[in-house]
Amino acid sequence: MLSYNYLFDIALILLSTKGLGLVTKKFSMPQVVGALLAGLVLGPAMLNVLHETDFIKQIAELGVIVLMFTAGLETDLQELKKTGKASFVIAVFGVLVPLLFGFITASFFNQTSTAEGVSHTLQNIFIGIILTATSVSITVETLKELGKLNTRAGNAILGAAIIDDILGIVALTLITSCADSSVNIVLVLGKVILFFVFAILAGMLFYKFFIYWVQRYNRDMRRFVVISFVFCLILAFLAEEWFGVADITGAFIAGLILSNTSCVHYITSRFETISYMLLSPIFFASIGIQVDLSGMNQTLLLFTVVLVVIAIISKIIGCGLGAKLCHYSTKESLQVGVGMVSRGEVALIVASKGAALGLMSAVNFGPIVVVVVITTIVTPILLKIVFSSKKDSRNLTKTNSKLIKS
16 A cells, blocks of 8 residues: 655654754854754754665655755856866865874774675775765755856865766775776776767767757746756766766766756746755755764774764865865865765765675674765865955944834
């Protein structure tokens, strides 16, 4: 018999994320922090009212796809081209530094052997690889809320996150090939290159078709929203299933392809409505719902705390250093570093794949989830701080003074 519990789950998520979002806004924090806290409070970590179901996982995945698609739609292609070289350097440092820091940290704490008999060195390297992951979706939502998405630092973050994802796939492939002889690293790298070739060719063809269609049939623009979403979903599906690249990369590229069309603002506004109303709250709440601290002991708790600190510091140092080498100002370098801190669903996917191959023991999965949740909650708060300026604060003070006098 069909269960309708999912309707209550959705209602509870929407109500709690919006309620806590308004509370966090009162404290001058982005509303996305409230959505993350809602999942944490209602999930197994605290009240145990909500649990992760296949339905919530699928809607959350659709939510992050739409979020990255709209990020692509709102990206300035010319500005992104300017930050191309810088994005690559930032991504490389953003992978190497967390990998090194994560490996050193895990070497001190991880003394657990797995059933598959994988060496401690490989396990520790794998924990470092988990820390290399970046989930830019949280940053995108926060920067959109702050009106800073299309800045020099914002575009560098977007570009670096895409390259970071590719480098993460390469690193994951290398480590899994050491543990699983069936993985062919040359084949995987070839598929990644093929995806970008395919995406460029398919994007050029679709763009020409779309422009031709818009020019001939511009009466009802709703049809353009539908075909845009179809293109986004197909490219996301093909990226994941055919080429082994993250679906959010396909979604972001689909948005980039359509970002220079005449009806981009109309399409963006339609997607922002469904994202705000349903998809984004479920995605952000689902991260908090995944936290379960029932198996924590004193050693694991200490490992978790240290790993959280390392996860935050290593990304800020690595990406910030990369940005500084590319002649970004100190403030912009800090903004880029903070923007890459969030690990999100990418780290969880990497962790689950590694756990299946015996590269990470089950006891270490809890600390990884905590790292994901805390970095995801901390990132919007830190972004709010690093993107605010003294000038903005003075202007706000002057405005408030005028309002009081009037």
